[in-house]
Amino acid sequence: MKTTTPDWKQEIDRRHGSLVALRRDFHRHPELSFEERRTAEIIAERLHAAKLQVRTGLGRTGVVGVLRGERPGRTVAWRADIDALPLTETFDAPFTSSAPGVMHACGHDGHTAIAITLAEILSARRAALAGTAVFLFQPAEEVFGGAQSMIAAGALDDPRVDEVYGLHLTTQTPVGQVGIVPGPSMASADFFDVEIAGRGGHGAYPHLSVDPITAAANILLGMQNLVSREVAAYETAVLTVGQIVGGTKHNIIPASAVMRGSLRTFNDGVRAQLKQRLADYAAGIARAYRTEARLTFQGDGCPAVVNHAAETAFVREVATAELGAGALNDGPPVMASDDMSLFLHERPGCYFRVGIAPTDGRPRPHHAPEFEMNEDGLPVGLRLGLSVMLNALGR
Ligand SMILES: [Zn+2]
Numbered sequence: 602m603k604t605t606t607p608d609w610k611q612e613i614d615r616r617h618g619s620l621v622a623l624r625r626d627f628h629r630h631p632e633l634s635f636e637e638r639r640t641a642e643i644i645a646e647r648l649h650a651a652k653l654q655v656r657t658g659l660g661r662t663g664v665v666g667v668l669r670g671e672r673p674g675r676t677v678a679w680r681a682d683i684d685a686l687p688l689t690e691t692f693d694a695p696f697t698s699s700a701p702g703v704m705h706a707c708g709h710d711g712h713t714a715i716a717i718t719l720a721e722i723l724s725a726r727r728a729a730l731a732g733t734a735v736f737l738f739q740p741a742e743e744v745f746g747g748a749q750s751m752i753a754a755g756a757l758d759d760p761r762v763d764e765v766y767g768l769h770l771t772t773q774t775p776v777g778q779v780g781i782v783p784g785p786s787m788a789s790a791d792f793f794d795v796e797i798a799g800r801g802g803h804g805a806y807p808h809l810s811v812d813p814i815t816a817a818a819n820i821l822l823g824m825q826n827l828v829s830r831e832v833a834a835y836e837t838a839v840l841t842v843g844q845i846v847g848g849t850k851h852n853i854i855p856a857s858a859v860m861r862g863s864l865r866t867f868n869d870g871v872r873a874q875l876k877q878r879l880a881d882y883a884a885g886i887a888r889a890y891r892t893e894a895r896l897t898f899q900g901d902g903c904p905a906v907v908n909h910a911a912e913t914a915f916v917r918e919v920a921t922a923e924l925g926a927g928a929l930n931d932g933p934p935v936m937a938s939d940d941m942s943l944f945l946h947e948r949p950g951c952y953f954r955v956g957i958a959p960t961d962g963r964p965r966p967h968h969a970p971e972f973e974m975n976e977d978g979l980p981v982g983l984r985l986g987l988s989v990m991l992n993a994l995g996r
């Protein structure tokens with residue numbers, strides 16, 4: 602394992618200011634999923650200026666930069682997601698979001714700035730570089746659409762990528778620490794709607810109606826039993842109903858009700874089993890109440906992030922060499938999801954976490970208006986990315 606030599610470290614130090622400035626610029630101008638036009642334009646400009654081969658509009662607003670080294674080697678991709686969330690930021694700083702109701706509350710501004718800087722540093726040393734580095738700037742991670750659309754557009758095929766890596770910044774981990782988990786490391790996610798159809802009427806005469814509210818309540822309570830009774834005890838799954846909509850008034854039985862929820866697990870088999878059983882279960886309970894239920898899933902959802910064994914061991918080795926064994930802080934499995942999983946379905950690789958927790962101890966949860974990153978974590982991510990790419994390209 603080669604670590605980044607002292608002159609690489611100097612290079613990272615030298616770029617610290619511009620890395621932070623770039624992240625702050627993306628933070629000030631966040632864009633929602635598949636609307637990342639300004640972001641994509643800046644990425645393309647910077648990659649062009651660094652003399653990479655650039656493709657834009659890939660999978661709608663995605664950008665791919667290809668950097669061919671002058672020595673033979675492997676083709677290795679680095680993936681960064683670039684989209685923001687529909688939230689209003691509460692943090693007050695000169696670089697606070699200028700777009701009303703839109704905010705980088707997941708750290709993708711940092712991912713984008715790290716990936717651009719990584720491409721620029723490697724490009725400046727092209728003569729010494731082995732292999733081909735492919736930088737995948739993926740739109741629309743937050744709606745689980747961007748990875749799929751980029752893969753469909755051939756992002757991994759031209760040139761053909763051998764391995765794919767990437768990082769997610771996390772406020773749950775202190776700066777200087779990383780989480781590199783082999784196997785399942787982030788949960789799958791599927792969003793579902795249950796529409797229950799009954800027959801409306803007066804609240805005083807339920808026997809003359811078909812009540813969808815009572816049916817919905819029983820489906821809701823009962824569906825948790827699928828997790829406890831039908832999933833093996835050594836597997837995990839989480840079912841959450843986040844919305845129930847139905848009715849207008851105290852004394853009117855409505856004609857219909859809708860529940861919306863999410864299903865998460867780490868295992869493709871459990872995921873398929875529960876998706877099927879949820880639909881059967883809702884329909885069966887609905888029938889018991891003389892209603893009809895139809896369960897539909899929104900799109901294809903997102904499989905679990907499953908890191909490949911050899912590539913994960915490799916990233917752990919790199920991180921240990923760069924940061925020391927004490928920096929490895931894997932933590933419990935993450936029930937959140939990320940469509941990096943689709944790239945890892947296509948090619949071997951590893952998706953790891955890099956700490957950006959602020960030091961004052963106040964929680965800054967991702968996807969919350971008070972999210973805020975400790976920017977000292979950015980150069981740590983850059984350094985690891987650089988070392989992962991250099992070592993993987995030259996293997
Ligand atoms: Zn997110």
Ligand SMILES: [Zn+2]
Binds near residue numbers: 709
């Ligand atoms: Zn994210």
